[in-house]
Amino acid sequence: MLILGINAYHPDSSACILKDGKLIAAVEEERFLRIKHWAGFPFESIKYCLNSAEAGLQDIDHIAVSRDPMAKAVNKALFVLKNRINWHLLNSRLNNLLKINKIGDELSSKFKLPKRRLKARFHYIEHHRSHLASTYLVSPFNDSAIVSVDGFGDFSSCMAATGQGNKIKVIYSIDYPHSLGIFYTAITQFLGFNKFGDEYKIMGLSAYGQPKYMNQLGKILLIKPSGSFKLNLDYFSFYKSGTAMLWDNTEPKLGLLYSEKMIEEFGSARNPDGQITPFYCDIACSLQKAYENVFFHILNYVYEVSKNPRLCLAGGCALNSLANGKIFENTPFKEVYIQPASSDAGGALGAAYYVYNNLLNEERNFIMDNAYWGPIFSDGQLSEEIKKYSNQLESLNCLVTRHQDDLFSVTASLIAEGKVVGWFQGRMEWGPRALGNRSILADPRRQEIKDILNARIKRREWFRPFAPAILEEKIPEFFDVDYPEPFMLKVYNVKEEKKGLIPAVTHVDGTARLQSVNEKQNPYFWKLIKAFYEKTSIPVLLNTSFNENEPIVCTPAEALDCFIRTKMDALVLGNYIINKP
The missing domain is CATH 3.90.870.20 (Carbamoyltransferase, C-terminal domain)
Known part of the structure; x- marks a missing residue:
């Protein structure tokens, strides 16, 4: 059985291929096109995966996509009606979802294969379920708590679950616009780092500051009971006007996420070419600390519900290595597994394994204990x-x-x-x-x-x-x-x-x-x-x-x-x- 996993029309476009549940290849499209975090259709990645499996597109049994355009459709509709989203940006999002639904047409066109010869069954797996599967189903654990945290995808920004054998049971999720990832990205932008994926720079910068602005950030990111949190949306612009998100056959770009109220609170944002003063170092340190407080709040709640000492992490926020290194001292968890591509690239892997283990009910037979799944040269x-x-x-x-x-x-x-x-x-x-x-x-x-x-x-x-x-x-x-x-x-x-x-x-x-x-x-x-x-x-x-x-x-x-x-x-x-x- 061959399963092709795809993350398409989303940052960190990628593909992977499984043969009878064993991973054969996995790669990000950016490595071929030479554009960081490239977002679009991962044609070169798919081609590489097929070649690695010595297969053609016509040989694939299942195609798993790490997005589900129908996920939380009612929640999305209510949010749009309530917030009067900018029509141009809403239309852009709808077009993105339509492209997800037409991946079969794109594959047929790119590989010059008539659709009648494409025997694969298509599966659209919710964004965070893909993340959850991407870490737990390739982990060494037979059971564990599982947490996915990122900006957002399919209208969720966080999802927690328990894993037992080859099954994943969702405990709870947190919906857009409340997002720990967006909170971190917004302050990253305020600090003058505007490129998609720049958040990792803040982790290094935070060591040069002191957490002097915890009170101010505490007004912006609010801890709630039962592992929940909320953003004070007065400090953000993305949820009302809609933030421009350019991720179609290009380097992904995000519009400004924070509002004028953020500037009123902290003063002028740093120019990307401006000096990094102690003030900005202190904000970076405070941001990291505020993030960790909520992150551990989530993890501790998930532990209380699951009572499982093992944890699998995924989502873009699982790349926050500073927080990850403090899990043992701030939570009861005793073992932690994080799949190497925990970002959206890993969604391709998770979608494929969700289909194999969850939907097809096949037993788990693979552990990802190394990260070497890309091209090799003789x-x-x-x-x-x-x-x-x-x-x-x-x-x-x-x-x-x-x-x-x-x-x-x-x-x-x-x-x-x-x-x-x-x-x-x-x-x-x-x-x-x-x-x-x-x-x-x-x-x-x-x-x-x-x-x-x-x-x-x-x-x-x-x-x-x-x-x-x-x-x-x-x-x-x-x-x-x-x-x-x-x-x-x-x-x-x-x-x-x-x-x-x-x-x-x-x-x-x-x-x-x-x-x-x-x-x-x-x-x-x-x-x-x-x-x-x-x-x-x-x-x-x-x-x-x-x-x-x-x-x-x-x-x-x-x-x-x-x-x-x-x-x-x-x-x-x-x-x-x-x-x-």
Whole structure:
């Protein structure tokens, strides 16, 4: 049985494919089109998934879409009547929903397959049910509490459930316009970060401030009984006039979410090019704290209802690694699983598994314990690509060498010498984090390496931290936890006596967003970190995404382009090491 999962006409468009319940491939469209968070129809992603399964569109049995245009239709209609939504924007939303309903036509057209040959049955799965399924149904848990929190989708912004075996039972949901995700995004916009997906920057910035504005934010985000919350809508503009949401075959864009009352409360919003003053740092810190208060309020209520010590998280807010790292100390939960693509990209995965396990009642037979589900390139393909770039590499006086047994030792030596190394191996990561297959690596012992990376390669804001990748068995030696974190989705405290050993990956507040690595999940990356450990006695590498203000590189050509145009010192493509003089 083949099931194709799709997230279309929504940010982070993506696709995945299951064969008899086992994941074969999963990928985001942005990696092919080179536009961050690309929203539209994921044609290239679907094509890749079909090729990975050695199947044609005509072979697919079920197509699962992570949206349900009919979900909460009455609630939507009542909201529109009550709030007199701008007709132009309402028409835009309706057109988006119509496109969801016509995905079969789009597939037939794109793949030049007559609809009569498309045997697949279509399933439209509610946005947050897709999120819930995307984490629980691929988790290692046989039962758990499940929570999805994001901006909104299919008129909900939060949904909680319990999972038992292959079934998911919804406990409660919170409807639009009350949204923890929109609250966070609105203040992110006020702080001058207006691009879609900029919220993660606030987590880094918050460490430079103090929570001085909790009283003001407490008037805007209100905690209610039974795990609920409300926005004081006087501070927001999106719910009345309707906020422009451009996410059709483009980079997604959001209009302004906050109202003039927000400016009356806090003063002038920061210009995107303006200075980041202590005032804005304090607002960032207060925002993160206010978010956490409500987030833990939700989780504690869900625990009280479920009485289950295991938790699965999903939705865009599950990328808030600062909050995720505090779950154990602020709730009774003892185990937490977060699927690596917890954003809307993961909806494709969740829709597919919801169909397989919930609707078709098939037993669960897959656990996602690694994030490597994207394209892979053979040694021959890597060699051919290097040949194509031979003139450019020669003009930079690069030395290309091929290695076998000493690949890890030689690369570890380069990093230990202070070199910045691009590392391109195996299948590309699924989700927003580079986890050792499309990574830029550096020595965590060197404080100055942060400035070098920001100035020479990444060209990003000064306040954003870099992450450590650590041998799994060494976690308790360096961090205040002993819990694997293979997907880099939780921030923990670095032990006091270790901060000076890994300053390049220790943030100003003494924390780090760690990635644990074991030999089973990623043997190549594990061997490299182990080789570095043997040379330096430090079982940690600085690991950041292989990109320069673009989506993470997918192909060897993109890796070579990034290597050539930046001041990276070396590039490892499979078994090839390319050194700049």
